Amino acid sequence: MTEPLLAIDDLQVAYHRIAVALHGVSLRVMPQTIVALLGNNGAGKTTTLRAVSGFIGLDDARVIAGSIRFAGQRIENQLPHTNTARGVVLVPERDKVFPNLTVAENLTVATSRRASTTERRRLEALIFQFFPALAELRLRLAGLLSGGERQMLALASAIVCKPELLLVDELSLGLAPVAVEDLARRVSSIRQELGITVLLVEQNAGVALAIADYGYVLENGRVVLEGVATELRGHREIQESYLGQASGEERRSYRALRHEPRHKRSDG
Amino acid sequence: MSLQLVANIIVLAAIYALVSTGYVLVYRVSRVLNLAHGELMMMGAYLLVATAGLFSGNPLLALVLAAICGLAMGMVVYAVLMRWMTGEAVLAAVLITIALGILLRGLTILIWTTQQYYPGATFGWRNPPVHVAPGVQISAASLAIVFFTFVVYVGLFVFLQFTRWGVRMRAAGQNPLLAEQRGIRLHGVYAFAWGLSTFTASLAGMLLALDSGVESTMATIGLKAFPAALVGGLDSLLGALIGALIVATAEIAAIQYVNPLLSDVVPFVVLLIVLAIRPWGLFGSREQLDRV
Amino acid sequence: MSDRSPYAQELALFGTRSRRVRLAVALTVLVALPIIATPFQLDLANQVLLASIGALALMLLTGFAGMISLGTAGLLAAGAFAVGILVRELGAPFWVTLPTAAVVGAFLGLIFGLPSLRLRGVYLAISTLGLHFVVIYLGGEYEARATLSTGIMIDSPSIGGFILSGGRPWYFLLLGFAALALLISVNLQRSRTGRAWRALRERDVVAGALGIDVQRFKLMAFMVSATMTAIAGALFAYFRNFVSIDAFSLYLTVQYVAMIIIGGMGSIPGALLGASFVILFPYAIEAIAGYLPARFGNMVFALDYAAFGVVMILFLLLEPAGLMGIWRRVKNSLAVRRARSES
Numbered sequence: 001m002t003e004p005l006l007a008i009d010d011l012q013v014a015y016h017r018i019a020v021a022l023h024g025v026s027l028r029v030m031p032q033t034i035v036a037l038l039g040n041n042g043a044g045k046t047t048t049l050r051a052v053s054g055f056i057g058l059d060d061a062r063v064i065a066g067s068i069r070f071a072g073q074r075i076e077n078q079l080p081h082t083n084t085a086r087g088v089v090l091v092p093e094r095d096k097v098f099p100n101l102t103v104a105e106n107l108t109v110a111t112s113r114r115a116s117t118t119e120r121r122r123l124e125a126l127i128f129q130f131f132p133a134l135a136e137l138r139l140r141l142a143g144l145l146s147g148g149e150r151q152m153l154a155l156a157s158a159i160v161c162k163p164e165l166l167l168v169d170e171l172s173l174g175l176a177p178v179a180v181e182d183l184a185r186r187v188s189s190i191r192q193e194l195g196i197t198v199l200l201v202e203q204n205a206g207v208a209l210a211i212a213d214y215g216y217v218l219e220n221g222r223v224v225l226e227g228v229a230t231e232l233r234g235h236r237e238i239q240e241s242y243l244g245q246a247s248g249e250e251r252r253s254y255r256a257l258r259h260e261p262r263h264k265r266s267d268g
Numbered sequence: 269m270s271l272q273l274v275a276n277i278i279v280l281a282a283i284y285a286l287v288s289t290g291y292v293l294v295y296r297v298s299r300v301l302n303l304a305h306g307e308l309m310m311m312g313a314y315l316l317v318a319t320a321g322l323f324s325g326n327p328l329l330a331l332v333l334a335a336i337c338g339l340a341m342g343m344v345v346y347a348v349l350m351r352w353m354t355g356e357a358v359l360a361a362v363l364i365t366i367a368l369g370i371l372l373r374g375l376t377i378l379i380w381t382t383q384q385y386y387p388g389a390t391f392g393w394r395n396p397p398v399h400v401a402p403g404v405q406i407s408a409a410s411l412a413i414v415f416f417t418f419v420v421y422v423g424l425f426v427f428l429q430f431t432r433w434g435v436r437m438r439a440a441g442q443n444p445l446l447a448e449q450r451g452i453r454l455h456g457v458y459a460f461a462w463g464l465s466t467f468t469a470s471l472a473g474m475l476l477a478l479d480s481g482v483e484s485t486m487a488t489i490g491l492k493a494f495p496a497a498l499v500g501g502l503d504s505l506l507g508a509l510i511g512a513l514i515v516a517t518a519e520i521a522a523i524q525y526v527n528p529l530l531s532d533v534v535p536f537v538v539l540l541i542v543l544a545i546r547p548w549g550l551f552g553s554r555e556q557l558d559r560v
Numbered sequence: 561m562s563d564r565s566p567y568a569q570e571l572a573l574f575g576t577r578s579r580r581v582r583l584a585v586a587l588t589v590l591v592a593l594p595i596i597a598t599p600f601q602l603d604l605a606n607q608v609l610l611a612s613i614g615a616l617a618l619m620l621l622t623g624f625a626g627m628i629s630l631g632t633a634g635l636l637a638a639g640a641f642a643v644g645i646l647v648r649e650l651g652a653p654f655w656v657t658l659p660t661a662a663v664v665g666a667f668l669g670l671i672f673g674l675p676s677l678r679l680r681g682v683y684l685a686i687s688t689l690g691l692h693f694v695v696i697y698l699g700g701e702y703e704a705r706a707t708l709s710t711g712i713m714i715d716s717p718s719i720g721g722f723i724l725s726g727g728r729p730w731y732f733l734l735l736g737f738a739a740l741a742l743l744i745s746v747n748l749q750r751s752r753t754g755r756a757w758r759a760l761r762e763r764d765v766v767a768g769a770l771g772i773d774v775q776r777f778k779l780m781a782f783m784v785s786a787t788m789t790a791i792a793g794a795l796f797a798y799f800r801n802f803v804s805i806d807a808f809s810l811y812l813t814v815q816y817v818a819m820i821i822i823g824g825m826g827s828i829p830g831a832l833l834g835a836s837f838v839i840l841f842p843y844a845i846e847a848i849a850g851y852l853p854a855r856f857g858n859m860v861f862a863l864d865y866a867a868f869g870v871v872m873i874l875f876l877l878l879e880p881a882g883l884m885g886i887w888r889r890v891k892n893s894l895a896v897r898r899a900r901s902e903s
Contacts, residue, residue: 053449054449055445055449079448080445080448080449081448081449081451081452081453081454084448084449084450084451085451089449089450090449092445092446092449095443095445095446096446097446098438098439098442098443098446098447099442100438100442101435101438101439101442105435105439108432108435109432109435109436109439109447109450109452110450110451110452111436111450111451111452112450112451113451157450161450161451
């Protein structure tokens, strides 16, 4: 059995030393797989990613118990750039690009000690294969890009850092469904080509489970469900809560609502 | 308005613009308002006094050495003091720079006393007047100031736009967390920004020293240059240049047509007007106000 | 005494027994001081009392209401010059100049406060800095035009025929004013105004949403603080019998800011501690200067600057909560030790 690339055990994270956001989260990410982290707002998905990437200090949050192991080494409560040097790269939910830098500058500004100059050039060329649209936009200021283009740039600038583990926070937020599907497919092919491991946080479970190998569902700072992606997709609770598909009983009650006598319905 | 007056405005604007680059660099990259900048400029002038004393026969060496020390000075200030304030409240950082300024004032007097120094004289240089146009003359050192201000601005523009370190500094200024995550060492970038800032300040101090000597009240010029940076928007070099022109014009006009005593207060009146009408300056953005 | 409920005891200024004991001790010390102190020590005490007024004023504005002001020196100058101008031009007596200084202070407070309606933090501090320079310029203008020397000489004030000069009379006058400033501060802290100011300090947007008239309270904070400061400036003019614009530099402002930082931001005893520290500090430095080689020893004021800068940096880096912070930590560790030995 291969070792997991990322192993989180009983992770507890608290904000401002008192508000506990994660109550003991455990998960495993196997190398070269895509793992989806699902759940509603406030479930603790972003907190988990932040803890892994080292971004956590920004909100005065700390890992107060448990461990995060990356390739066997403990990485909790360290600075972001040490984690990047290890190969853990985050695509954040917000402020994911440098708005006053051009697309080209956004891609070259990252300094990674992990990639030699030739490797970097190869990766930069590869980026334009994965995201051909970016090639056209090389000289555009990143702040003027559309949502989808910005997300592509954010992913691209993360990949140029030669990550072993790519953390993506909310791939689909604010994007049109077509753009999201397109992006998701590209992420999948990137994993295929470059052998990168991906931990993907998503509110849109359908998209995430379409490309993931394995999935975890968080609720109120705990893992409530986990499994192989195909199984999760068929899981009833997932369908009801996250995929918006009503079960048989629910449907009956909608029908019941439609046939209620008029005077019981509230007025507009 | 006579041509001589215009020349005076250009010279004063050049001084303010050169000094302002320091305010802008440190603010733009690390979001700190360095109110010790005037004192650091003064240190640069005293550095020249020191090197001039050591190498009086070799002015070029003295100047270059003083400039290098000026660069190092900023990096030392960051490494020893300001780096502990990275991530802390901006106001605390500003208060620390005020305290640093006071410390530097005391130190310079302790080391060099309140006597006036003329490093130019140490080199045997008499700072002759230069006729730049019919009926218009400025001192040679003033001409040098205008020249170097131009060179510095072009140099900084090229540096920030086209070099790797320049782009990294701009990135760190926009989004420090993302910069850290993309492998940019913030401490290194900030230290270099401080170094560049004191380098240009020292340059200004040295040129002023060659023009009119050094004494312990020189730091006031640094504070007067601050409104120029603010008018421009605190994180824009071009804005600082325009701001310097505005402040210098106002000041010279006030001295000439109203009252010479106004010289020290006019820049701050401009400051107040800008804060009243458009606090984020010509090229700044509203969000800036909330960041601090 | 025993028929008061515990809460009423808390609320009353000197309700609890320990507080009354402390008050008694403090009063004894304060009354004994002019009797046992040397003239030099008495003068030091007077300086501390005078500085306390300004320190409390700044603490109300910055510590309570959370609005940074770098305009203290300008406001002190305004009060001092109000006295100086009235005495010189009109020969006005004490009971006219002092209230006038207060009014000038209130008016300037309004002006200094206007930027706070739009600006915050560093930008607000800079606007007060700008206003400081304007006030200093105006004072300098008057001094240049109206006087031949570098300042205005003022006779000691006379109150109903009694001429106020010398350490002891000044001590009691300043003690009275300082006590008044203290009382006002304490009462403001506990009042609705004080609570509104605290809300402003935390988050003025939220305070506004809660129905607090943000503009009114901000301006009030500035006006109260400025009035107190101007009165301190007026007293300073009479105390030194001399008014000159040179005394009101940026360094003076920084000293007052240091007082509330070193003492402990947002705390009334902190302001008093800070005032004592900053006033006594140069004298300590002067004492040390005697042991230094003559070259340095002769430039005491530069030594003072440098040492002061170092101390301020140390406090900002290591103990931002100031002397009160240190005191609290000491108290806590003592309490912990006591609890451990008792268990």
